[in-house]
Amino acid sequence: MFLVAILTSGWHTLVSAAEQAVIDGAKKEGKFVWYTSMPTEPAVAYLKAFKEKYPFLDVSEFFRSTSMNVWSRFETEYKAGKAIADVMHIAALPPYIKMVDDGWLMKFDSPVYKEYPKEYVNPGYYAAFRSFAMIGGYNKEVLSPNQVPKTWKELADPKWKGKLGVEPGSSGAQAVIYHTLKEVLGGQYWEQIGRNKPKVYTGTGATTVALQRGEIDLAMCYYGYAVYEERELKKSPIMGIWFEEGTPRVDAPMGILKNAPHPNSAKLFLEWALSKEGQTKMVEIVGSYSARPDVPPAKNNPPPTKFKSLVVKDIKTFTVFLNQFPDIWKGIIE
Amino acid sequence: MLRLANLFRPKIVVLALVVGIVITLVAAPTFMLILGAFTSEPIFETDFIKLLKGEKFTLANFERLWIKFDALPLFFNSLYISLGSTIFSLVVGASLAWIITRTDVPGSRTLRASMLIPFYCTPIVGAISWSMLASPKAGLLNVFLSPIFSFFNIGPFNIYTPAGIIWVMGIYYAPIVFLFCAGALQSMDPALEESSRASGANHFMTTMKITFPLISPAILGGTLLVFILSMAAFGIPAVLGIPESFYVVTTRILTLITGYPPEHSLAASLGLLLFIFSAAGVYLQKKILGKRQFVTVTGKGFRPRKIKMGKWRIPLLLVCVLYVFLSAILPTAALLWTSLLKYLVIHPSRAQYTISNYLYIWFSYPNTALAVKNSLFIGVIGASLGIFLNGGISWILHRTRLPGRSLLEYLSMFPITMPAIVFAVALLWTWIKVPYLYGTIWLLLIAYITVFMPFGIRSISATIVQIDKTLEECAQVTGASWFRTLRTITFPLLKPGIIAGWSLLFIMFSRELSSSVLLCSSRSTVMSVELYNLYWQGFYPVLAVLAIVQSIITFGILAVAHKLGGTSIAIT
Numbered sequence: 001m002f003l004v005a006i007l008t009s010g011w012h013t014l015v016s017a018a019e020q021a022v023i024d025g026a027k028k029e030g031k032f033v034w035y036t037s038m039p040t041e042p043a044v045a046y047l048k049a050f051k052e053k054y055p056f057l058d059v060s061e062f063f064r065s066t067s068m069n070v071w072s073r074f075e076t077e078y079k080a081g082k083a084i085a086d087v088m089h090i091a092a093l094p095p096y097i098k099m100v101d102d103g104w105l106m107k108f109d110s111p112v113y114k115e116y117p118k119e120y121v122n123p124g125y126y127a128a129f130r131s132f133a134m135i136g137g138y139n140k141e142v143l144s145p146n147q148v149p150k151t152w153k154e155l156a157d158p159k160w161k162g163k164l165g166v167e168p169g170s171s172g173a174q175a176v177i178y179h180t181l182k183e184v185l186g187g188q189y190w191e192q193i194g195r196n197k198p199k200v201y202t203g204t205g206a207t208t209v210a211l212q213r214g215e216i217d218l219a220m221c222y223y224g225y226a227v228y229e230e231r232e233l234k235k236s237p238i239m240g241i242w243f244e245e246g247t248p249r250v251d252a253p254m255g256i257l258k259n260a261p262h263p264n265s266a267k268l269f270l271e272w273a274l275s276k277e278g279q280t281k282m283v284e285i286v287g288s289y290s291a292r293p294d295v296p297p298a299k300n301n302p303p304p305t306k307f308k309s310l311v312v313k314d315i316k317t318f319t320v321f322l323n324q325f326p327d328i329w330k331g332i333i334e
Numbered sequence: 335m336l337r338l339a340n341l342f343r344p345k346i347v348v349l350a351l352v353v354g355i356v357i358t359l360v361a362a363p364t365f366m367l368i369l370g371a372f373t374s375e376p377i378f379e380t381d382f383i384k385l386l387k388g389e390k391f392t393l394a395n396f397e398r399l400w401i402k403f404d405a406l407p408l409f410f411n412s413l414y415i416s417l418g419s420t421i422f423s424l425v426v427g428a429s430l431a432w433i434i435t436r437t438d439v440p441g442s443r444t445l446r447a448s449m450l451i452p453f454y455c456t457p458i459v460g461a462i463s464w465s466m467l468a469s470p471k472a473g474l475l476n477v478f479l480s481p482i483f484s485f486f487n488i489g490p491f492n493i494y495t496p497a498g499i500i501w502v503m504g505i506y507y508a509p510i511v512f513l514f515c516a517g518a519l520q521s522m523d524p525a526l527e528e529s530s531r532a533s534g535a536n537h538f539m540t541t542m543k544i545t546f547p548l549i550s551p552a553i554l555g556g557t558l559l560v561f562i563l564s565m566a567a568f569g570i571p572a573v574l575g576i577p578e579s580f581y582v583v584t585t586r587i588l589t590l591i592t593g594y595p596p597e598h599s600l601a602a603s604l605g606l607l608l609f610i611f612s613a614a615g616v617y618l619q620k621k622i623l624g625k626r627q628f629v630t631v632t633g634k635g636f637r638p639r640k641i642k643m644g645k646w647r648i649p650l651l652l653v654c655v656l657y658v659f660l661s662a663i664l665p666t667a668a669l670l671w672t673s674l675l676k677y678l679v680i681h682p683s684r685a686q687y688t689i690s691n692y693l694y695i696w697f698s699y700p701n702t703a704l705a706v707k708n709s710l711f712i713g714v715i716g717a718s719l720g721i722f723l724n725g726g727i728s729w730i731l732h733r734t735r736l737p738g739r740s741l742l743e744y745l746s747m748f749p750i751t752m753p754a755i756v757f758a759v760a761l762l763w764t765w766i767k768v769p770y771l772y773g774t775i776w777l778l779l780i781a782y783i784t785v786f787m788p789f790g791i792r793s794i795s796a797t798i799v800q801i802d803k804t805l806e807e808c809a810q811v812t813g814a815s816w817f818r819t820l821r822t823i824t825f826p827l828l829k830p831g832i833i834a835g836w837s838l839l840f841i842m843f844s845r846e847l848s849s850s851v852l853l854c855s856s857r858s859t860v861m862s863v864e865l866y867n868l869y870w871q872g873f874y875p876v877l878a879v880l881a882i883v884q885s886i887i888t889f890g891i892l893a894v895a896h897k898l899g900g901t902s903i904a905i906t
Binding site: 039041060068071079142200206 | 376379470595596678679680698700701704767772855856867872873
């Protein structure tokens, strides 16, 4: 008995004093508030998984909306001196760059940042929590196998008129697709797409519903994770196309906010979410790609080695472009 | 004689308290809105002293609205759908009121109760149900009617159009016109009609030339109210308009605040314009109707004879049943069907069914419990506080001769001129810097009580004015104190009116969306906002379950309230 006691007490000291201090702090805080653009159902499941690891935390309060809405609300609250959110995750990089400059993010020197390729982190501040493969989406009950396109280019053909779906000018993902495809396919491409009068859907959910109901034949701003959820989890007839010319890539960061009301809980969440365990869980629940090289993709989604990723190279010019994009996009689709 | 002792009479204290509350609730946010409309930065970021001194005054917002944000098309869109829904609900509401109250159509009591079902429902749930019925490719109606469409070579219904918005709004606002007209039709003096028929006019002529003109104040009152509500409507235009980029003033205000970058000042300016427009409408209503703005059911002995329709009885019944079918049965059926789907489909034959959505809502979705709890709390506590306040105001207005009554009346009816979403913007700014209040349900309570004050007051006033003052005066003459009179005479007589007023407030609080969507936070979410958020993520099946849960809870609470009050569920 004595031996067992010594061995089990030794197990406890494997957690360092610093880590224990964070856990104790989190116990006192008792709560964690996440502001996220991850869809509600997976977000709930993800928080539940986090809670299983740290059962003393209340994770019932979270704010979910589209990336820009989350960012807007956070900014309004911050400027009014309200501290509600602990950690923010949205699918847009420029706000995080701005937040580092303005000192709105907490610096958290965790070893987990070293486990990411350097293009996906700003060590201490944020890292890519989810990575999106921007693909084509379709309903296999609407398009037969020989009707399914293989290239972005063929979508410019007039036969796709009125059958395409896109996201609005406020969508960062749409901006990335526009920017990267313009480089690969040339300036005329988007004008041709515009002439096909694509329909605009705000958010993945709306696009999915449009595909399910047959309102569009092909979604041009669709996500690998959405296809995973539909095809694997719901077993619905929605499928994805990783087009030949390449797959635009969007990395959605996550960081701790400087004014987080529960800083220790925030640290526990961030470290877990960015760890191999948390990333594997993320892939399993929501199906996005992980920026970590040691985490495989979602079931039946192709690994990054099998397709060409198109990334935004110069983030500074892209940030400027992002501000102009709503007007550019309006000119194209109207 | 303003002696010091007189100042502390209970009546004066109550008046001062009530006026103070109403000023805080109504005047402060209005003031902030006006300030914000003429400042180019959000006023909670600006130096308030400089603001008050006028140093930050600018007309830049209005300029930007005109040039960049197409304020004019927005107003045109709002007007278009408002006029459409007003005309639609007028035609439907007035005709059905006449059919049900003045003809011998069978089952008029059941029909009358059924007419009010849409009134209990949350408007966005109606819009979402109709989107399941009439979305262009897979809408259930479109699928079932497609043989007819192809035969006549016409296109399918598309609910995501201004016409679709008008359709749904018209259906949901028709009960308002119905109530106004039915109330007036039932209590009108039959003598004029009878003498018209005695002089040889047939039923149709009598109806057109005598009946409807006699109740024209009620018709106008109801119609104008529907118009004002339509201009302020948010939920239905959001659900059915935004997907096709059809914006009205209210939905644009929301995107200005919640989009990036947040455009608070533009939202304030746009809100101020809408407010001025609404205020003009309310002023017009007052002018046209004079003192009799809301025709009440007096319960006196007029019982106009029902017109015998003979062979037209059944067709008229079918017309009524058609409305109930379109407004209640069909949308509910669509909702139930959706709640059992695994995912949406292009054709009902491909549907896969499951009860997992029900299990998810009950066991897994944390926001269910929070939203239900908050909605119930706000509904029950809010309606009670509201009735208390509104009762106090009504009583001061109709039972006292205190000075400042007309100012109080003006202030407390003021909120109807301001669309709820505009009010929410103003409230957000007024309270965002106050510690603790932002993001809590107390802020929501403040918003709801203020926005619906006019309804609560009218409801209670309707009952107060019917009670003979002499009963109270008797009590006071025989020595009862003011408070005792209130407790033993006035309140018991008012009970039905209070229950009705409470129920009205409860219903309106339960389905409120326009101001909630701005003021709710993660901890203060309510059911309407959850429904709204689930809609934008395309989680229709889960959303359908939540909508059903909300309806059951609302009906349940109302049933309990009326059991306690000993009245039947009917809004007067």
